[in-house]
Amino acid sequence: MDLTTFLIQCLNALQYGLLLFLVASGLTLIFGIMGVINLAHGSFYMIGAYMAYALAPIVGGTFSGGFFATLAVGLVLAVLLGYVLEWAFFSFLYERDHLQQVLMTYGLILVFEELRSLLVGDDVHGVQAPDFLAGTLPLGELMTYPVYRLFISGVCLVLALAMYFVFTRTRLGMMIRAGSANREMVQSLGIDIKFLYRVVFAAGVAIAVFAGMIAAPVSSVYPGMGNTVLIICFVVVVIGGIGSIRGALLAALLIGVVDTFGKVLLPQASGVLVYVLMALILLVKPDGLFKAG
């Protein structure tokens, strides 16, 4: 592998890792704070990708034409979806045991997949990146790199920093962290914990939908894409330590590197590598890299 390939693969790994982090952060938040295992989280990513394909023509002609309009409308719909889902399904799951959560959210996966099939069909679609983000950018003397992938990395990085800021520096973040530690105590301090949970859940859904939308031009849009992402995100969450945002970031980047370089160096074993990595890490640290409080 020469230097140019190596650097390009590093950037690919970074982009994939950051995107994974975005999806996994919602998963780990919802588990860490509300104690709900949400198998349907991958479906939100799929819904995002299909929005880029199916919503764009309604909003702005094409995804590349009405890029920001589609993103904005998609986000609003995602927040609404998250809010309604929390109200209709998830608010009943907090008191139930994890197995029942697994069961109900598995039911939701089936429902989302079939609704997708009914509404937009089962074909694979490509989505065009917007014109002003198309093409490649020369980086130094050695290589050129697709602008859109840099854009994804940049956006994910900004969102990751924003999330970190909200959690550690704002009143909302403080309430969320307190709510995850002791629900009753926070409630008795006069904070509307039900509303707080609903906000966190809606935010988690919105982030996953957003990740799906911006990933669509790179990964293309296909049935079952949510499940693929879901399993990898579970691996991220478990390696990082459940409920830990910091751990999720590190684990996502690690998996980005292992997966991207695995595909180049060991194409035969690339599917297995991520799971081997996970097994090794858990054997050394059974609670993940950063166990949350």
Place this chain on the structure above:
Amino acid sequence: MKSSKFFFVAAAFVLLALWPLMAGQYGVDLVTKIMVFAIFALSLELLVGSTGLVCFGQAAFFGIGAYATVLLTPQDGAPSLLWLLPACVLAAALYALLVGALSLRTKGVYFIMVTLAFAQMAYYVVHDTPLGGGTDGIYLMAKPVVLGTLLDLDKPMAFYGFTLACLTAVFGFLTLLLRSRFGRALAGIRVNEQRMRATGFSTYPYKLAAFVISGGMAGLAGFLFAVKDGFVNPELISWHLSGEVLIMIILGGLGHLRGALIGAFAFALLQEFFKSEAIFGEFAKHWHLGLGLSIIACVALLPRGLVGVPEQVITRLRGRSGRVRDDSVVEVSHESV
């Protein structure tokens, strides 16, 4: 209550034995398939319901049993069931020993994920290497024979009888196992592992033994599945199948062997119902929608699974005095994750 359980199970097995007399070819084929899945569900019930270990990779052992059946069958002539069946069960049990030895070091959600990870590894091994024939899978050359050609597993009726015998054996074995000292220890681990250790039990070997027995049983189900269809593909190891079998036992009701039986039947019948074109016409190809909605409804309305329905009805009829029963359930229910 105890005699009514016994009556239910006995009636179910009598009904299964009489079924070929009443049903046509389609019915026999369907119930054969369901019985294979019932064995698979029972294997998982031993882990999840009886020991409190939520395994999300059970399909790996099922798939390995199935793949072993096809790979061990020689190119020329039919193998004898007498060595092929134990070999397939052993192959699955050996993988379970490896997976169990490593994954039992972790707990809770981590355990769920590690077992899933090991299943995914097995999936990619058959999916990406020439060994398993890739996505297309491989065909079984010849079906195994018993003692010459005494029992011809190629005949649907003979295979039905053989599967029923396996199901009965597995059910009987598990019933005895759970009543034994070993089974009591597993129940103790499920309720409170800490306390079991404090009383001097070394819990790890018990959990590992349960894991290996469960893997072997799943391998048996895989063997039957491969012989029935004469065909294997990577779908048999996919996490969807692990999810489905988990749903069967939760739907049926955890903590009861008959829950796994009821769950396997209920799940398969729901599937058949929503797939039926006679009822849903064109919409039948979207059968996942109906299945998904009914799963959600079951979770919402039947927190203790189908096994708990009679008790739920009684509680409802008794009104306020039923509340006391509800509390007792909380005490018994285990930390599942």
